[in-house]
Amino acid sequence: MSNPVKQQHEGQQPNKDEHGMEEWKKRAPYRVHDDNDNFEHIYEASCHCGAVKYELNREVPLDSKLCHCTTCQTQHAAPFQWAAIFHKEDINFKHGHHDLEWYDPTTKSKEHQLPCKVRCKHCYSPIMDEGRNMILLFPSLIKFKSEKEKQKFRPSMHMFYTQRVMDIPDGLPKWSGLNKTSDLVEDSPPEAIQELERERAQQQQEERANGGAKKDEKKK
Secondary structure: OOOHHHHHHOOOOOOEOOOOOEHHHHOOOOOOOOHHHOOOOOEEEEOOOOOOEEEEOOOOOOEEEEEOOHHHHHHHOOOOEEEEEEEHHHEEEEEOHHHEEEEEOOOOEOOOOOOEEEEEOOOOOEEEEEOOOEEEEOHHHEOOOOHHHHHOOOOOEEEOHHHOOOOOOOOOOEEOOOOOOOOEOOOOOHHHHHHHHHHHHHHHHHHHHHHHHHHHHHHO
């Protein structure tokens, strides 16, 4: 099956509906919400040059993280990335569909292949990371009206902290890789480490119990 974004970059015509709209623009997170959707925007954001603008209808992100992986360092030309997680339906692009550009860090191509990076093709501001189910937005693009609003996006943890280029002794949980699936390191809160140990011990008990139950079933 051909990729519409790949065709577009190769100079061919992208897939369009009967009204001439490119198919990807009709899918979240790129679909423009109409009045019937009752999309109540709470925040507004834009890239550096203003070509790409979007709204958000969720007051508090699902989570907010600081990522220190080398890919984020390179892609953002910064020591780490600050990202907030949202559902794909939480965003509404007001302007700039035609000014978006994709990048697949796995294949190092501009194909719209998930997961991928999304940026403005004019000023190259990173807009978001699009995953298979969620999007990671960058709060630095949001026009916060107050410090109280900004605090709702306060990071809850660090990821890939062992790849960091600078120490950040802020008392937040610090994961060696992805949260929950790696280890807590450095100055992570003791209570967070204890909770992780309890969760993993419980998981091991459940796995042993399930393994024993399966053996009993085989004997019957």
